[in-house]
Each structure stands twice: as structure tokens, then as C-alpha cells.
Amino acid sequence: MSTVSSLTGSYAYNDTLKGVYYGPGSIKTALPKLLDILGVKRALVLTGRSLFHNTNIIKTVESILKEHDAYGATFYDIGQHSPIAQIKSGAEQFKAVQADVIVTVGGGSPIDAAKAICHFLHQERGGPYARQIAIPTTLSAAEYTFAAAYTDEEGNKIFSISPELAPAGIILDAELTLATPERLWLSTGMRAFDHAVESLYRPLVPPPIKHLCYAALADLYTYLPKSKADPNDVEARQKLQIASWMSLWPLKLETFTSFGLSHVLGHKLGATYSIPHGITSCLTLAPVVSLKAEVGTKEDKEWLANALFYLRKPSTGSAEGDIKALSAEIQRLVDDLGLHSKLSQYNVPRGDIPKIAERAVGSKEDPTFAAVVALLEAIYS
Known part of the structure; x- marks a missing residue:
């Protein structure tokens, strides 16, 4: 049969x-x-x-x-x-x-x-x-x-x-x-992970799409390490391509909205300092998620906290604790994939950090400006 x-x-x-x-x-x-x-x-x-x-x-x-x-x-x-x-x-x-x-x-x-x-x-x-x-x-x-x-x-x-x-x-x-260089393949997988995470708190994304993002997170979390362990595993690669699709399911123009802080920082860092966008996600996503535990809305925190379940990790008992745990899992995944890096490796002048933060949040008067500066300092070296 x-x-x-x-x-x-x-x-x-x-x-x-x-x-x-x-x-x-x-x-x-x-x-x-x-x-x-x-x-x-x-x-x-x-x-x-x-x-x-x-x-x-x-x-x-x-x-x-x-x-x-x-x-x-x-x-x-x-x-x-x-x-x-x-x-x-x-x-x-x-x-x-x-x-x-x-x-x-x-x-x-x-x-x-x-x-x-x-x-x-x-x-x-x-x-x-x-x-x-x-x-x-x-x-x-x-x-x-x-x-x-x-x-x-x-x-x-x-x-x-x-x-x-x-x-x-x-x-x-x-x-x-199969011919895609490992670092490019895995880091763009983290870019897809970034899409899925930030779609959980991106405005106007309907709940069914958010649940597709949960499925994307589960598969990316499972199959990126498998793809690293066996680069010739075509089935794992195909599942990752489908997970990437789920991470950024097409929406109509009227529901198009920008992503969150991780993507914004990626755009400010990428072209200016010649950092691949996959790597910018490896740098920024985990600390941005951690920051969300402090500054996110109640609804955003609920969507983020629930992601821990799809990674098959136990709840800490609070939304804020679960978001911190999600951030830790993202960083662990980045590290296990061999993608850990720092801004200093890409010759980003340390003195540019306040300027990058200001461009990302729009103004030094923004209430999150100081927190974003601290975030960038933490990933500098």
C-alpha cells in the first residue's frame, strides 16, 4: 500500500x-x-x-x-x-x-x-x-x-x-x-524563529496565525539541532522550510504591521554594520524577549508565556517567569547551534550604542530607551 x-x-x-x-x-x-x-x-x-x-x-x-x-x-x-x-x-x-x-x-x-x-x-x-x-x-x-x-x-x-x-x-x-553554508542555514532558521516569536505580539495578527507560529516554534526548536547534527537530513530540512513558511504566514495588506524590537534592531544593525539578518536575530531575540517580561502588555505576556508549552518545557508558575524561561531557551538554542556572537565581533563602535537605541525606539525620551541601551551593552562583548 x-x-x-x-x-x-x-x-x-x-x-x-x-x-x-x-x-x-x-x-x-x-x-x-x-x-x-x-x-x-x-x-x-x-x-x-x-x-x-x-x-x-x-x-x-x-x-x-x-x-x-x-x-x-x-x-x-x-x-x-x-x-x-x-x-x-x-x-x-x-x-x-x-x-x-x-x-x-x-x-x-x-x-x-x-x-x-x-x-x-x-x-x-x-x-x-x-x-x-x-x-x-x-x-x-x-x-x-x-x-x-x-x-x-x-x-x-x-x-x-x-x-x-x-x-x-x-x-x-x-x-x-544542501549546498547552503551551515552558518547561513542555521542563522536564517533563527530569523524564522524571530518571525514566529514577534508575531505573537505583533499588532493585527489573528489568533489562528499566532497558533501557526507556535507550531513553527516547535518545529524550528526540534529540527534546527537535528539539521546541524546531520546536514544531509533532507527530511529535517524540508520540515524546516515548512516551519519557516508557518513563521511568516502571508497576511493581507490591511493587516500589515511592523514586527517588534528584535526586528527593528536588526534593521538598524544589519545594513549599517554589515551584519547578516540571521545573525542579528541571534544577537537580539533572546534579550528582547526577556525585556518583554518587564514591559509587555498583559495580552502580549500571555501569548509569549504560552510558547514555553510548545517547546515542551515546564511552566515556572508565572507569565513573567515563563517569558524569562523562553528567553533562556532561545539563547540556549543559539549557543547550541554554534551561533553565539557579540556586536564587537562585527566592529560596531561601542559609542554608537545610544544612537542605535534612539533610532530603534524613535527618541531618547521613549520610556524604553534606557532599557534598549542596556540591552545593546549586554550583547556588545
Whole structure:
């Protein structure tokens, strides 16, 4: 009697996102399906230098596109934090080959860069937005949002937001993640953990989505250590990709709100000091959760405290105690994954700490300013 694995399948939920296809080896069938659904005539493959030069993944994608007479060119000059100069170059390449879709392979930077390219092309020529098929090889979950995050010439993080910027299709093929460097894979897993935790107190997130975040936390907590112990465990990798999806389940534009302090600090630290966003989550999430035990609302504390149950850890008997215990478990996970780091390792000047805190909370008069300064001091060295 044959069985069908729950780790293979597809799901579609609105007119913008035609479908998420998932499962080991799914690239071979999912990409042709999406090409057909979208009526693709010419695709630009968008990726980074490491994937292009050090793996066969891009050649696999190019081959499938060529088989369906849909290959235009490959642009592989997208770096960390999606610099605007590279985005503009990618947009020129898109126009040069007369592409009508971007097939993005990689992590959050190329996926966000593709959204930004679609944004700038729409500004320039109007009409329907160009579309993206996202094939993530990390756990950053950028593929589930309609916000294009990129870095301007001064190193500031910029966001462009529109429902049409969400990818039209997503392919979660765990076999394509085997070449992802361990530190990048695991740290973006902590980024997904950050999404799930901060969605528990993010405004306008409905309760069913919060419960998906609990499930994401449970799986990330279980399978990140398993993936570290056995990097070739494709089943663990596929479960992590699905957990990343649950950590940032797509919401409509009217419910789009910013994340919490951990994400805000990550945005202030990442591009300015060249710290990968996965690592910023490793630095900030545990202390931010600990701070929530002191400054969070009663409802936020309840949602956070309940997360301890999903990690199969006993309650301390109080919401504040459980939040502190959750913070300790997050830090322990970071440490066990070999991701412990300090701001000083990334050459962040200690004198910049008050400025970073002020930018994060908005003003030195904010009641949490001193606490955020203390938080940053604690993770400095």
C-alpha cells in the first residue's frame, strides 16, 4: 500500500500567490507548472555569486527554463542586504532580455532584490507588475511578504510595499538547500524563529496565525539541532522550510504591521554594520524577549508565556517567569547551534550604542530607551 508524504504537495491561497509547491525534488515539476500558470515567455534568473559559482543549482534552474524555451539570462550580482546599485543593474538586465518574470534562487537578499526590481520597473513604465517565482535556499522567509527591503546608497534600509510585490509562486525543495553554508542555514532558521516569536505580539495578527507560529516554534526548536547534527537530513530540512513558511504566514495588506524590537534592531544593525539578518536575530531575540517580561502588555505576556508549552518545557508558575524561561531557551538554542556572537565581533563602535537605541525606539525620551541601551551593552562583548 503506497503512502503520500505530507512533506510533498502544493497550496494556493489568493490571486497574487498562485501556489507554494514543496517537497524534495519538487523543482522539476513545480517550475514548469508555474511557468505554464503565469504564461512565462522569458525569465531572468536572479541569484548571488556564491550560488552561481559554487553549486550546480543555477544550472539546474537554467536547464528547466531552457527545456521550456523560457530562459533569458542570469544575473548573479546580488549581495547581502540588496544594495540599490545592484538592483538597478538587475532591472536593466531584465529589460535587456525582455523578460516577463524573475526566477529568484537564494536567500532573503535576492528575493527582496527581485521585489525591488519589480517595484522600480512598475514606477518606470506603469502597467502590470513584473512577477517573481521564488526558490529559497535559506530559511529567511522573505518570499512570504509583499515588502521589498533594500539598502540605499547611504546604507539605510528602505521598504517598498504593495500586494503585487509578493511572489507569484514559491518552490520549497529541500534538496536545493544542501549546498547552503551551515552558518547561513542555521542563522536564517533563527530569523524564522524571530518571525514566529514577534508575531505573537505583533499588532493585527489573528489568533489562528499566532497558533501557526507556535507550531513553527516547535518545529524550528526540534529540527534546527537535528539539521546541524546531520546536514544531509533532507527530511529535517524540508520540515524546516515548512516551519519557516508557518513563521511568516502571508497576511493581507490591511493587516500589515511592523514586527517588534528584535526586528527593528536588526534593521538598524544589519545594513549599517554589515551584519547578516540571521545573525542579528541571534544577537537580539533572546534579550528582547526577556525585556518583554518587564514591559509587555498583559495580552502580549500571555501569548509569549504560552510558547514555553510548545517547546515542551515546564511552566515556572508565572507569565513573567515563563517569558524569562523562553528567553533562556532561545539563547540556549543559539549557543547550541554554534551561533553565539557579540556586536564587537562585527566592529560596531561601542559609542554608537545610544544612537542605535534612539533610532530603534524613535527618541531618547521613549520610556524604553534606557532599557534598549542596556540591552545593546549586554550583547556588545
